[in-house]
Amino acid sequence: MNFIDNPRKLRGFEKHVKVERVSRRSILKGLGVTGGFVLAAPVMSRPAFAYETGAGKMPHGVVVDPRVFVAVAPDGTVTIVAHRSEMGTGVRTSLPLIVAEEMEADWSKVKVQQAHGDEVKYGNQDTDGSRSTRHYLIPMRQIGASARTMLEQAAAKRWNVPATAVKAVNHEVVHSASGRKLGFGELAADAAKESVPSIEGLKLKDPKDFRYLGKGQVSIVDLHDITTGKARYGADVRLPGMKYAVIARPPVTGGKVTSFDPEAALKVPGVEKVMKVQGWPWPSKFQPLGGVAVIARNTGAAIKGRDALKLVWDDGANGKYDSVAYRKELEEASRKPGLVVRQEGDADAVLKTAAKVVVGEYYLPHLAHVSMEPPVAVADVKGDKAEIWAPVQSPGGTREDVAKTLGIPEGNVTVNVTLLGGGFGRKSKCDFALEAALLSKELGVPVKVQWTREDDIHHDFLHTVSVERIEAGLDKDGKVVAWRHRSVAPTIASTFAAGANHAAAFELGMGLVDMPFEIANISCENPEAAAFTRIGWFRSVSNIPRAFAVQSMVGEIANATGRDQKETLLALIGSPRIVKPNVKDLWNYGEPYDSYPIDTARLRKVVELVADKGEWGRTVPKGHGLGIAVHRSFVSYIATIVEVAVDEKGKLTVPRVDTAIDCGTYVNPERIASQIEGAAIMGLSLAKYGEISFKDGKVEQKNFDGFQVVRIDEAPLVTNVHIVPPASDTPPSGVGEPGVPPFAPALMNAIFAATGKRIRALPIGKQLEA
């Protein structure tokens, strides 16, 4: 299942295997797509871009066409299309900023327009996998450069001078020989008539002339609206005649409603109708779970009506799912050999003869996304046309799925992308938009489906649950000579295919088989694990349990050998080199390995940088401890030092966090810092509290009281972010996700330093209490 590396490829994948394998791009070409260049990947041969990305292999690839992304109005206003979804990373600002930089537009005269879901027009729109900057830095520069060239050509014609004699500078084109100038607005009409230049011939700006890129001086475009309540999220869409719906879904995934009594619900003031919602059989992919909807004149009435429903459910096949029993199953599986997914040397044999074996068995429970905006969508379906307003990470996929679900042509579906009140992977799955579409179709009026927080927690596509067991064999000098890592966890593929019980390649590649240590004997195994609930992508995905296990084990080895954590870590990373794991079809976040190899020099560098800036080895007060961890994910390199304080009652606080990130060439360091600060909070949340548990097939937590997240009074007092300045032409890499994985193991190593207690099962909960 190597092709399963992003949600879109999983959607209905049995049917689409062939399509994915022959590349969408050739299909597009075959269809004679007009209106732009549809590229397999950004131009590779140009020395300015000495790297290749996997952008062209995403569904619908990349479109580089200024006519699609840029419009210049006669008054000089430049409108730039943002075709990715904004969920807090700043991408709605960053990508248009790249275009503005390259076309010499003045950012204060730029308006950003959010694209509809339309991947033939815009190229891939899946905002996930920490991909936006790394896939679009080059295409956005090329789009900007094309637009600039067209403006310059128009000015040159107007003045009857060679195009080489003019230059776009800050929103105008200048002919320096004569001192003549024309504003972008004055040139707009003529520039539109110019032919789009070939990509190969484009002249790109010298990075030393950048005004915006890499500077971090530009605030997000929605800042004012966010602070004044004007920013529009999915829940904020209001249409004339719109009804409000809340749905009672089967409490057990895969269950269905047997009978329901609407009478009491219909007596609630404001409730207008109670109706069944279509559900899909388990495993249901991104399709709705079904249930019973209460339709009302406002959301409050719909919620009250739902509370009054009398429902009888058939729990189906997953009614016995129990987290306590399941953990034991995973632990037992981790103690027996499993499917070997990476093998170098003979770890089994060397472990038997090693002077010392350090064993760690690490448990991480399911996690819920709990974006602050629960899933919500508005649909207006009339006849064979549908319009959707929703906070979706996958506008193109949503469009496909709405069309398929309603049985109408994709061209008849308009998906309006609102701001997302957080996403973290949850909103890559459009089940909530499909529910709204189904209800609107049946009712013939616009419908808003609002999920409550309880709905969100009970019916999430959860982060998997896992046991990671690592055995490290040490020789008599304390050098690690054998490494066996067994990773057992239900796979995301189980949400799409019944019986999928081994990790997909993309899951193996997130911290298991790509483990970078220089050890002669390595074995990575993946025993079977069945799924009993919907498993999905959660920010950082499998990297969370893998980094937790691997980097906690580094701390355990340091302790077993009496050495410093950081020195132990660097010794394990070994010499600066390109790691070549013995893995068939190694999944590298969808990126070509030549451009994005596992480079231990960069891994070492972030360790050294964080150690330097974070003052590794500093003296800390009694009860405090320092911990360090490093992890490569989403082709970025991140190291974190956490200082923890644990008081005599076991209460934990975090006085300071330092994180160093090497994400290659970057656009907006200010937003990188905000992502990393936030990742520390998410890491601390999952470490302290993160647990979704099941009993009798049902999620036991209900709201933020049961599934807690860190609040401001327990946040780190200070989080410092140190960004590695990129070497020229270092390809851009992920930022949104990589900050999370190293946090929890750094914290566990710090707790061990402070208390001598090694925590191997998350959440910490009450484990530190005496």
Next chain:
Amino acid sequence: MIKVKINGQEQSWDGDPDLPLLWFLRDEAGLTGTKFGCGQALCGACTVIVDKEAVRSCITSINDVAGREITTIEGLHPDGDHPVQKAWRQVNVPQCGFCQAGQIMQAAALLMDNPKPSHDQIREAMSGNICRCGCYQRIENAVHLASTGV
């Protein structure tokens, strides 16, 4: 008929008196700046100011605020230039932004009550407001900035 004053404007409601203020604001009055996050007063996304007090509108019925003055994010300042709003922009607080209306209203209420809060007081007063993106460091700094003059 229940009468309330919202952002200086008289509004009335003759439906269910138990309707949470949140849904009256969002779905009936069209003031969508106030957000729904949990419905149980656990996250603070729905925070509004009633008279001079921060209130979770998701568990406050419209009947509970009859005859009182409600301020939502839309009415905090005519131009959006309340010191807290200005500080929020200066510090670039938001990521996704969804919780920020509630955070800003909570901070504005805090400063009405305590114009110069210490960092500990800020952390305590803001601890009912969850930010899943994790903007806490900046929230704390922005409240401090708003209290010392933007």
